[in-house]
Amino acid sequence: MINEKIKKIYNGKIERIEKVAQTSYYIEINCQVPVEVKAGQFVTVYCSGLTLRRPFSVFSNDNGRIGILLKERGNGTKYLTSLKIGDNIDLIGPLGNQFNIEEKKSLLIGAGIGIAPISFLKKELDKKRIENCLAAGFLNKKEIPINIKVDKIYTDDGSNGEKGSVVDYLDELIKLYHPLPVLKTVANVGEKYCIATQISMEKVMACAIGVCRGCVINIKKNGSIVNAAVCKEGPVFNGSEVVWE
Amino acid sequence: MGIISSGILQTNLNGYILKNPIITASGTYGYNNEYSDFVNVSTLGAIVTKAITLEPREGNKGIRIAETKAGMINSIGLENVGIERFLEEKLKVLKDENIEFIMNIAGSTIREYVELAKICDENKIKAIEVNISCPNVKAGCLEFGTEENSLYELVNSVRNNYRGILIVKLTPNVTSIEKIAMAAQKAGADAISAINTLKGTQIKINCQNGEINKTIISGGYSGKGIKPIAVGAVMRIAQVVNIPIIGIGGIETLEDVLEFFAAGAEAVEIGTANFTHPNISETIIKELEEYVKINGFKDIEELKKELRS
Ligand SMILES: Cc1cc2nc3c(=O)[nH]c(=O)nc-3n(C[C@H](O)[C@H](O)[C@H](O)COP(=O)(O)OP(=O)(O)OC[C@H]3O[C@@H](n4cnc5c(N)ncnc54)[C@H](O)[C@@H]3O)c2cc1C
Ligand SMILES: Cc1cc2nc3c(=O)[nH]c(=O)nc-3n(C[C@H](O)[C@H](O)[C@H](O)COP(=O)(O)O)c2cc1C
Ligand code: FES
Numbered sequence: 001m002i003n004e005k006i007k008k009i010y011n012g013k014i015e016r017i018e019k020v021a022q023t024s025y026y027i028e029i030n031c032q033v034p035v036e037v038k039a040g041q042f043v044t045v046y047c048s049g050l051t052l053r054r055p056f057s058v059f060s061n062d063n064g065r066i067g068i069l070l071k072e073r074g075n076g077t078k079y080l081t082s083l084k085i086g087d088n089i090d091l092i093g094p095l096g097n098q099f100n101i102e103e104k105k106s107l108l109i110g111a112g113i114g115i116a117p118i119s120f121l122k123k124e125l126d127k128k129r130i131e132n133c134l135a136a137g138f139l140n141k142k143e144i145p146i147n148i149k150v151d152k153i154y155t156d157d158g159s160n161g162e163k164g165s166v167v168d169y170l171d172e173l174i175k176l177y178h179p180l181p182v183l184k185t186v187a188n189v190g191e192k193y194c195i196a197t198q199i200s201m202e203k204v205m206a207c208a209i210g211v212c213r214g215c216v217i218n219i220k221k222n223g224s225i226v227n228a229a230v231c232k233e234g235p236v237f238n239g240s241e242v243v244w245e
Numbered sequence: 246m247g248i249i250s251s252g253i254l255q256t257n258l259n260g261y262i263l264k265n266p267i268i269t270a271s272g273t274y275g276y277n278n279e280y281s282d283f284v285n286v287s288t289l290g291a292i293v294t295k296a297i298t299l300e301p302r303e304g305n306k307g308i309r310i311a312e313t314k315a316g317m318i319n320s321i322g323l324e325n326v327g328i329e330r331f332l333e334e335k336l337k338v339l340k341d342e343n344i345e346f347i348m349n350i351a352g353s354t355i356r357e358y359v360e361l362a363k364i365c366d367e368n369k370i371k372a373i374e375v376n377i378s379c380p381n382v383k384a385g386c387l388e389f390g391t392e393e394n395s396l397y398e399l400v401n402s403v404r405n406n407y408r409g410i411l412i413v414k415l416t417p418n419v420t421s422i423e424k425i426a427m428a429a430q431k432a433g434a435d436a437i438s439a440i441n442t443l444k445g446t447q448i449k450i451n452c453q454n455g456e457i458n459k460t461i462i463s464g465g466y467s468g469k470g471i472k473p474i475a476v477g478a479v480m481r482i483a484q485v486v487n488i489p490i491i492g493i494g495g496i497e498t499l500e501d502v503l504e505f506f507a508a509g510a511e512a513v514e515i516g517t518a519n520f521t522h523p524n525i526s527e528t529i530i531k532e533l534e535e536y537v538k539i540n541g542f543k544d545i546e547e548l549k550k551e552l553r554s
Binding site for chain 1: 272283284304308315468
């Protein structure tokens with residue numbers, strides 16, 4: 001049979017679940033994923049009773065365990081944070097593309113829970129001894145996960161680090177993540193100073209494998225504007241190719 | 246492996262023989278082997294492709310999906326690669342990997358459907374499913390499938406240009422689905438599939454410090470919430486036609502499949518549930534085979550007969 005290949009669907013077990021900030025949790029799932037997961041990729045998890053699986057960036061990946069950092073929002077995330085060590089979790093992944101790692105000094109920017117894939121990227125850059133600086137922005141100090149390592153912190157209210165938005169830090173930059181205004185600013189700054197940027201996008205997803213076309217954004221390709229599925233062609237895009245809504 | 250070995254699930258749709266009655270629904274399963282990370286696609290009864298139009302389509306702008314309490318709303322708008330690219334790029338994989346498929350076609354005028362039918366005929370596409378839930382541009386954008394005369398004309402025109410298995414997929418957004426089904430049969434359909442999505446809207450309201458923010462999405466409602474409507478539709482259609490019916494709508498479990506059989510369906514299509522559990526189709530095939538065996542039925546036909554008596 002041609003199809004004796006690895007199936008990307010796992011029945012994982014929760015090995016750690018910890019509150020790491022006011023409304024954010026770290027969940028470590030033992031699912032023996034047999035492939036190497038790259039920074040920027042994501043997984044989807046089934047949340048009991050809900051129709052759509054929820055996507056989360058991979059925050060860590062060691063010994064077949066996938067770590068995710070999640071912020072409580074609605075029913076899906078509340079279900080996940082109610083789980084206990086030893087509970088089963090139905091996980092699919094790794095999905096999507098990855099950050100393109102270059103031997104160049106890199107600036108990493110993450111806002112809010114968007115810090116998850118960026119933290120993973122930093123770990124990979126550190127491993128490869130690529131000089132980098134991670135600047136992160138949060139609402140206030142209570143929102144800063146205790147298990148992340150950052151170089152520069154901004155908070156909206158100045159309760160930790162500098163007061164202001166993480167985009168204030170932008171004069172030279174590259175990789176980053178999260179809510180659109182920050183993403184868009186980064187892309188614009190990159191364009192202005194001719195610096196390559198890579199951006200991780202978010203869209204509500206249904207299939208997460210590129211078939212339903214529910215998560216498309218517009219990108220520039222060969223001089224025209226086309227649809228690209230965030231789940232398949234992304235979630236990481238070059239800042240210069242994204243057409244902002 | 247092994248799930249098709251005994252042939253007890255073999256299903257006959259008016260001469261179209263499938264190894265089992267579990268089909269995956271249009272728009273939820275891509276064009277060919279996209280789910281092969283999760284299932285052996287060639288073991289399914291068949292897959293139905295995303296709706297294919299004459300020209301490639303970009304689809305709708307804005308938010309395209311939203312989850313609801315018992316399913317989801319989509320407003321994809323027929324984004325697809327068009328028939329040319331389908332034949333050039335997608336067909337080969339279907340053939341190479343031995344994937345049984347039904348091509349879902351859609352158009353804006355009868356001429357477009359006829360054109361598609363001719364191309365399918367020339368390319369010996371074994372089975373097509375005609376998506377009639379599309380606005381008829383020439384008739385004030387009223388959907389083809391909502392009025393029996395325009396439906397008859399459409400299906401008849403396709404029939405006259407296509408020799409393969411012709412399945413007509415009905416929309417539930419009508420006053421009498423029986424009348425539409427009878428018109429489809431009269432026009433020469435080999436089988437009927439029902440139902441497509443229901444029209445629905447979600448308005449998400451977010452209020453912060455007295456400032457109201459609304460996100461509105463209108464589109465097709467699918468998923469577990471539509472199952473009773475779909476089972477009801479199949480049952481009513483079964484009373485007025487004698488061609489096979491493929492039941493669609495909210496199927497997530499073996500019990501759901503049995504319910505559709507009992508209502509008169511010969512086969513079923515699974516849509517939204519593929520998003521929730523991408524291996525659901527394979528799981529249900531295995532469970533169905535078990536069920537037939539454990540309960541001592543000779544084959545699926547006997548099971549269906551018992552379910553309907
Ligand atoms: C590629 C990708 C990576 C992500 N990585 C992370 C991460 O590392 N940590 C984290 O906390 N969150 C992440 N998110 C966002 C996360 O998926 C949503 O917060 C979560 O789905 C909300 O579900 P809910 O049921 O709690 O909220 P609800 O508001 O009840 O969700 C309702 C619907 O909206 C969708 N949805 C809501 N917010 C978002 C959003 N921001 N992005 C996409 N879909 C959304 C849900 O999937 C669901 O279909 C990521 C999203 C994407 C697309
Ligand atoms: C995202 C999405 C896209 C769809 N696209 C099509 C399509 O292109 N053509 C079609 O005939 N039906 C389409 N449908 C309808 C399904 O094939 C099916 O009839 C419907 O969703 C009901 O089944 P379900 O409840 O199992 O999903 C689509 C449904 C969804 C959810
Ligand atoms: S979620 Fe289906 S295409 Fe991205």
